[in-house]
Amino acid sequence: MLNKTNNDLQQLIRDSILKYLKNKEIDFVSIPVIMLTTPKNPAHGHLSTNIALQLSAIISDAPSNIAQFIVQEIEKKKPGIFDKIEVASPGFINFYFKNDVLYNILPEIITKKSQFGHSNIGQGEKVLVEFVSVNPTGPLHIGHGKCAVVGDSLSKILKAAGYEVSTEYYINDHGKQIDILGESVLVRYRQLLGEDIEFPANGYQGNYIVDLAKEIMNEYQEQFKGKNDQDTIHFFKDYAQQRILKDIKEDLFSFGVQFDNWFSEQSLYTENKVHPVIERLKKEGFVYLNKGALWFKSTDFGDEKDRVVIRKDGEATYFASDIAYHDDKYKRGFNILIDIWGADHHGYINRMKAAIQALGYAKDSFQVLLVQFVTLLQGGKAVGMSTRGGQFITLKDLLKEVGKDVARYFFLMYSHDSHTEFDLDIAKSQSMDNPVFYIQYAYARICSIIEKGRSKNIILIDQKKEQIDLKLLDKKEELELIKKMAYFKEVIERSALQRKPYLIASYLYELASLFHKYYTEYKVISEDRELSEARLYLIYAVKIVLENALTLLGIQAPEKM
Numbered sequence: 139m140l141n142k143t144n145n146d147l148q149q150l151i152r153d154s155i156l157k158y159l160k161n162k163e164i165d166f167v168s169i170p171v172i173m174l175t176t177p178k179n180p181a182h183g184h185l186s187t188n189i190a191l192q193l194s195a196i197i198s199d200a201p202s203n204i205a206q207f208i209v210q211e212i213e214k215k216k217p218g219i220f221d222k223i224e225v226a227s228p229g230f231i232n233f234y235f236k237n238d239v240l241y242n243i244l245p246e247i248i249t250k251k252s253q254f255g256h257s258n259i260g261q262g263e264k265v266l267v268e269f270v271s272v273n274p275t276g277p278l279h280i281g282h283g284k285c286a287v288v289g290d291s292l293s294k295i296l297k298a299a300g301y302e303v304s305t306e307y308y309i310n311d312h313g314k315q316i317d318i319l320g321e322s323v324l325v326r327y328r329q330l331l332g333e334d335i336e337f338p339a340n341g342y343q344g345n346y347i348v349d350l351a352k353e354i355m356n357e358y359q360e361q362f363k364g365k366n367d368q369d370t371i372h373f374f375k376d377y378a379q380q381r382i383l384k385d386i387k388e389d390l391f392s393f394g395v396q397f398d399n400w401f402s403e404q405s406l407y408t409e410n411k412v413h414p415v416i417e418r419l420k421k422e423g424f425v426y427l428n429k430g431a432l433w434f435k436s437t438d439f440g441d442e443k444d445r446v447v448i449r450k451d452g453e454a455t456y457f458a459s460d461i462a463y464h465d466d467k468y469k470r471g472f473n474i475l476i477d478i479w480g481a482d483h484h485g486y487i488n489r490m491k492a493a494i495q496a497l498g499y500a501k502d503s504f505q506v507l508l509v510q511f512v513t514l515l516q517g518g519k520a521v522g523m524s525t526r527g528g529q530f531i532t533l534k535d536l537l538k539e540v541g542k543d544v545a546r547y548f549f550l551m552y553s554h555d556s557h558t559e560f561d562l563d564i565a566k567s568q569s570m571d572n573p574v575f576y577i578q579y580a581y582a583r584i585c586s587i588i589e590k591g592r593s594k595n596i597i598l599i600d601q602k603k604e605q606i607d608l609k610l611l612d613k614k615e616e617l618e619l620i621k622k623m624a625y626f627k628e629v630i631e632r633s634a635l636q637r638k639p640y641l642i643a644s645y646l647y648e649l650a651s652l653f654h655k656y657y658t659e660y661k662v663i664s665e666d667r668e669l670s671e672a673r674l675y676l677i678y679a680v681k682i683v684l685e686n687a688l689t690l691l692g693i694q695a696p697e698k699m
Contacts, residue, residue, distance in 0.1 A: 144174055144185075144627065144628070147174060147185070147212075147233070148172045148174065148217075149173050149305070150187060150211075150212050150215060150216060151187065151208055151212070151231075152169060152172060152269065153211070154207065154211035155189070155193065155208065155210040155355065156169075156484060157211060158204060158207045158208070158211075159197075162197070165196060165534075166196055167193075168196075169193075169687075170189065170192040170193070171259075172187060172189050173187060173188070173189075173631075173632075174187050174233075174628065175187070175628060175632075176621070176625045176628060177232065181331055182230075182232050183224065183232035183233050183234045184227075184233055184234060184235045184240075184621060185232075185233040185235075186230055186231065186232045186233070187231050187421070188229070188230055188232070189231070190202070190204040190205035190208065190225075190229040190230075190231060191229045191230070194229060194510050195243055200229070201228055201586055202225060202228065202229050202465050202632060204229065205225040205229045205230070205231050206225055209223045209224075209225055209231060209590070213601050214531070215353065218236075218681050219236060219239050219671075220233060220234055220235060220236065221234040221236055222234045223236065231252060231341055235608075237606060237612075237617070239613070240308070240617065240620050240621065240624065241608040241609070242508075243620055243623055243624045243679070244608060244620065244675060244676065244679045247679040247683060248458070248675070248678060248681050248682065250681055251682055252682075252685075252686060252689070254270055254627075254631075254682060254683065254686060255298065255626040255627045255630050255683070255686055255687075256298045256299070256300070256627075256630070256646065257298075257299050257300055257630065257631055258267070258299075258626055258636060259299050259300055259631050259634065260296060260299045260300040260301030260302075261301075261411050262298045262591060263301050263302065263474055264301075264302045264304075264471055264472050264473050264474070265296055265302065265303045265304070265472065265473075265474040265475075265476060266303075266304050266305075266306055266472040266474070266475050266476070266659050267289055267293045267296070267303060267304070267306070267471075267476045267478070268289075268305075268306045268307070268308055268467075268475070268476070268477050268478070269285055269286065269288070269289025269290075269305070269307070269477075269478035269585075270282055270285055270286050270289065270307055270390070270395075270478075271307055271309070271310065271472070272310075272386065273310040273315050273316075273644050274309060274310070274311060274316075274319075274379040274380075274382045274386065274671070275315055275316070275318075275319045275342055275379070275382065276344065276346060276382065277346055277382070277385060277386070277389070277532045277533070277534065278386055278389050278390070278532060278533040279531060279532055279533060280512045280514060280531050280532075280533060280536050280543060281509075281512050282482060282509060282533060283393060283512075283533040283536065283545060283549060284509055284549040284554070284558060285416035285479075285480060285509045286300060286390060286393060286395045286511050286513070286533075286548060287393070287545075287546045287549045287639075287692070288478055288507065288549070288550070288554045288639055289305065289395075289478045289508055289692050290305070290394070290395045290692055291546075291550060291639040291642070291690060291692060292476070292478075292507075292637060292639050293305050294690045294692065295404075295630060295633050295634050295639055295642060295690050296634050298630050298634070298690060299630055299634035299635075300632055301474075301634065304398045304399065304401070304472070305396075305397045305398045305399070306397060306398065306399045306400070307327045307397045307399070307400050307401070308401050308403065308463060309383065309400055309401065309402045309403060309404075310403050311379055311383075311402055311403055312402075312403040312404040312406070312407060312459065313456060313459075314518060315404075316375055316379055316685050317371070317375060318338065318340055318342065319342055319378050319379060319382075320372070320375025320378055320379075321338055321341065321371065321374070321375075321376040322337070322338065322341035322342040322378075322577055323346050323347055323350045323351050323354070323374050323377070323378045324351075324362070324366070324370065324371060324374040325337050325338065325619060326347050326350075326351035326515025327339065327351040327355055327362060328362075328363065328364070329351075329353055330348075330354070330355055330467065331360055331363050333363070333364065344555055346382075350377070350381060350382075353381070354374070354377060359625070362374075370574075372623055375390065376489040387533075389533050389534050389537075392534070392537055393533065393537060393542055393545070393546070393586045394542055394692040395547065395692075401457055401463070403463070405455075406459055406462050406463060406466070410420050411465075411466060412454050412458055412459060412460045412461075412462040412676075413454070415461055415462040415465050415497070416432065416447055416448060416454070416457075416458060416461070416462075417432060418497070419447075419461075419493075419496055419497070420432075422496065423435075424438065424496045425447065429448050429450070429451055430450035431446050431448060432447050432448035432636055433445065433446055433447065433448075434442075434447045434461075434492070434493065434496070435496075436488070436489045436492035436493070437444075437492075438489065438492070438496075439488075439492035439495045439496065440488060440491075440492065441488040441489050441491075441492045442488065445457055445489050445492075447461070457489060457493075457601075460489075460493075461490075461493045461497070464490065464493070464494060464497075464504070465497055468497075468499055468503075473503060474503055474505065475503060475504045475505065476489075476505045476506075476507065476516065476637065477504070477505070477506045478505070478506075478507045478509060478554075479506055479507070479508055479509065480509055480511075481508045481509060481510045481511060481555075483508070484508055487506050487508075490504065490506070491504060495687060505637065506584055507555070507637055508555055509552075509554045509555070509662070510554065510555055510558065511547070511557055511558070512557075512558045512560055513558065513559050513560065514531055514536075514560050514562060515560060515561045515562060515563075515668060516561065516562045516563065521562075533545075539562065539565075539566065540562070540565040540566055542693075543574055543578070543693045543694055544565045544566075544572070544590050545565075545576045545694055546576045546691060546692055547573060547643060547691065548560050548565055548573075548574075548693055549641065550639050550640055550641055550642075550643040551643050551644075552572065553640045554631065554638070554639070554640065571572065573647055575699075576647070576651075576654075577646050577647060577650040577684070577688070578652055578688075578693075578694070578695070578696050578699060580649075580650035580653045580654055580680075580684060581650075581681060581684045581685065581688070581695045581696065581697075582696050582698055582699040583653075583654075583657065583666065583696060584653070584677050584681040584684070585681065585697040585698070586678060586698075587662050587663065587674070587677060587679070588678060588681070590663055591662075591670065591674045594663060594670075596667065596670055596671060596674060600651075605666075606671050606672050607668055607671075607672055608672055608675070610672040610673075611672050611673070611676055613659075613660065614677040615652070615655060615656040615659055615660070616656065616660075616676060618652055618656070618671075618678075619649075619653065619656060619676065619680060620676070622648065622649050622652055622689075623649070623680065623683045624681060626645070626683055626686070626687070629641055629642060630642070630690070631643045636660055639690075639691065642687055642690050642691055643691060645687060646684065646687045646691070649680065649684060650682060650684065653677070653680050653684075660673070662674060662677055
């Protein structure tokens with residue numbers, strides 16, 4: 139709730155548990171993480187914890203007994219900050235703060251500003267978040283956009299929760315798909331020069347392939363006419379993937395997504411990192427020869443079948459590259475790997491988890507977020523798309539239609555593992571029906587009110603709490619706003635621990651809604667100067683929290699609209 143009060147309460151609970159364990163002569167119990175959550179029903183208090191329920195699963199005592207002991211200990215030590223503390227069946231502890239404690243949140247917000255809500259729960263953890271990682275064989279489509287914003291926002295949230303975070307894009311620039319890309323562009327180039335040759339059945343379609351061929355023709359004219367040798371194929375392959383990768387980087391930059399590192403799959407081979415990892419697995423007894431190919435015993439770790447890592451012709455599989463790549467991640471010092479994949483990759487998880495364990499790393503240190511598909515709606519009807527066939531909605535097209543902020547929020551409105559219906563009509567509307575407009579308008583409205591206060595010489599928003607009578611903020615809507623802001627740190631922590639950025643998006647909308655409701659009910663600036671000062675102080679705090687939450691989602695906080 140209040141950052142300091144929240145931390146103090148967690149420590150009080152922990153101290154009470156230690157005393158309980160000592161009284162019961164129980165040793166060697168690892169105390170679970172003490173999570174304080176805000177109940178959905180206000181009647182259940184300002185904060186609640188289920189720690190007694192968690193402990194009862196470890197030790198042989200009823201959760202209600204453990205909860206009662208904790209409550210008694212806290213009431214002895216901190217009698218002045220709670221209206222009451224209740225134990226609710228089967229063992230929840232509900233805390234009800236006095237209003238004076240709630241008011242302390244406002245100066246804390248105003249003092250900490252952009253750091254308000256940040257915590258250190260991830261301290262000591264070094265995380266690598268890998269996302270997008272699309273083959274450089276075509277433009278980014280809207281599904282890639284959802285993966286991009288989930289990864290980018292999650293990385294920001296993890297940093298705010300105290301984790302050391304790096305972001306990475308894995309460039310799939312080795313293998314058959316790149317060969318097919320080069321061949322597709324070469325054939326289109328030769329067709330443009332009038333050659334009657336058939337387009338490969340598995341080639342990449344779409345105008346972007348023709349555009350690449352035209353670029354090469356404009357620059358090199360007929361230099362490659364009639365050619366199909368290895369040097370020519372290599373040139374077209376390299377030109378096409380580099381050009382597409384450049385476009386991918388530009389599109390991501392326009393979307394507000396930048397990576398700390400771009401890692402080339404090809405580098406795993408040029409630096410000889412793939413075969414040594416397979417040899418390592420072989421020495422450990424996890425690889426065997428069958429019908430000329432090398433197989434990894436992924437079934438030893440729960441996978442449905444064993445997987446080929448080296449084909450009969452001696453070529454490493456894509457899976458072998460992935461094993462070496464993830465081994466390299468650990469060798470760079472990361473102890474938590476988070477991969478963000480499209481939902482169609484769900485069948486790949488078990489084999490990767492098997493490889494992680496076979497290499498000697500903890501199974502839980504490798505985490506995959508599966509991002510569900512996106513359907514674009516216009517006029518209430520779905521707009522279809524596919525990649526190899528060349529019919530898709532590119533991320534660039536979407537950004538031209540709705541802009542970066544709207545696109546990012548719409549992708550984050552719901553959990554990444556649920557299907558997104560992206561309604562273009564709502565996204566393009568400049569009305570309160572558009573959630574991005576609704577949130578940003580709350581921020582801009584607060585900025586306007588603060589300016590109005592300055593024009594009336596009420597500029598006390600940076601003064602100490604003691605100079606403003608916060609007890610004047612006694613309306614239900616005012617206390618609801620304060621409680622909502624006090625909850626911000628918890629939302630960041632939950633979002634980080636659960637790897638769910640949508641929790642911040644939901645929180646943002648709820649806070650903006652509380653503000654709009656408050657604004658329609660009460661005048662912030664009135665003839666009562668003391669009341670105006672208190673209310674300006676309140677909405678200034680709301681402004682800070684709105685901006686902090688928007689920043690975590692990579693969305694702008696406009697002062698005017």
